[in-house]
Amino acid sequence: MSFQAIVGQERVKRMLQNSIRTDKVSHAYIFTGPSGSGRREMAKAFAMALYCKVLPDDACGECLDCRKVAHGNHPDLHWLKPDGASIKIEQIRELQKQFAYRSTVSGLKMYVLEDADKMTTQAANSLLKFLEEPSSQVVAVLITDNGQALLPTIRSRSQWVPFVPMMRQQMQDLLLKEGHSPVLVQIAVRLAAGPQAARAMIQGNGFAEIRNLVIQLTRESLTRLPVALLTAQQKLSKGELGDRLSLWLDMLILWLKDMVQLGTGRREGIVFSDQTEWMAKEALSRPPQHWIACLDQAIETQKRLRFHANPQLALEHIIMQLKGV
Missing domain, CATH: 3.40.50.300 (P-loop containing nucleotide triphosphate hydrolases)
Structure with missing residues (x-):
């Protein structure tokens, strides 16, 4: 070295x-x-x-x-x-x-x-x-x-x-050159301070699955709320990905930032870039204030979980807020 x-x-x-x-x-x-x-x-x-x-x-x-x-x-x-x-x-x-x-x-x-x-x-x-x-x-x-x-x-x-975090674009270029999945790189470079941490994140257990679960749960929350609550309980609250709730919230916050941006008609720099079409449609179906409130709630939930809030109740609350219940 x-x-x-x-x-x-x-x-x-x-x-x-x-x-x-x-x-x-x-x-x-x-x-x-x-x-x-x-x-x-x-x-x-x-x-x-x-x-x-x-x-x-x-x-x-x-x-x-x-x-x-x-x-x-x-x-x-x-x-x-x-x-x-x-x-x-x-x-x-x-x-x-x-x-x-x-x-x-x-x-x-x-x-x-x-x-x-x-x-x-x-x-x-x-x-x-x-x-x-x-x-x-x-x-x-x-x-x-x-x-x-x-x-x-x-x-x-x-x-x-x-020590300062590496420039995001520099980290992204390096990881893409190594052949990592672009959709996973987009997230990892926003959650990690350096390429080694981002690389470990991408290759870690459940990273791609958690990203897919963010997409699944946000889709279900907006269209089939009871199904979303059941999915959250089975896969996050008590399921095999239960210890990855913090990572799920990290990715959800990135997704919500995308929704705020799409809700104002901007598409540059979207993290969930392969999901832009359906996300843009949903983003414009509600006022930007809705997505900003959801983003604030997700950040607050993340803080509360550090102080041992009930994970299942916190998860259900944010899923219902996505729907606007």
Whole structure:
């Protein structure tokens, strides 16, 4: 995994490569940004570049150190993930224990914390020992969706590295070139922050089925409401796709945005582009305010489900609102 192999995040790559080239690598970095934007891949590429014995500011991918990092068995690189719901103080203490030994090969030790914002308070305070006593021989990378959730003392001792979602068109062109279904790509690039996340989404279990279910349920809601309620119960509330309700709502929101647009006579940039004809007809049969109200309701339902609202009742409510009941 070299920097050049990562698509996008050019500013981050330039900054990290320049720090290696000029021997000004910081002792701690916070890789913050949306999931799927390439933070984990960048941390791995950074580690490979730091340990590579061939290239001055990137990974050759062939030398022994590069291969060890790639296979996850480099003795001086430690990668921590939450143990259950959080990163616990015992994990940080074990890391401190490992760092008490001299580096075995390179003279440089490195650790990466995934979901760093999930550290317990005790773990975060323990981590400060590394950051308050920086060594030129230690590099830390903290990966998080929300860097602001980290302790201010950790933020102040680390270099902030923001990751941004890839440009949608760039992501779409890449995925289409790889041969993925255009109708699935249209949705994935709007729900994912980077190509790897979008690719995983498209190839994931049930993605195409959920899209088909959005089309089926919206059609049935507008024409055969009792059938729609039965379908929702069988396939989403209690069926095999029950754990994908959040994804269904994500796609429904995209569908409703299409309906708002079609209701005002605009057809450019429609996500459900293969369904435009029947959707346009239905969109114009009701005032735009109806679709805007449905969109607001879908977004509100998504929020309520995060706070453990009853999924079946929430689903039935939004289906009936689509009909205008």
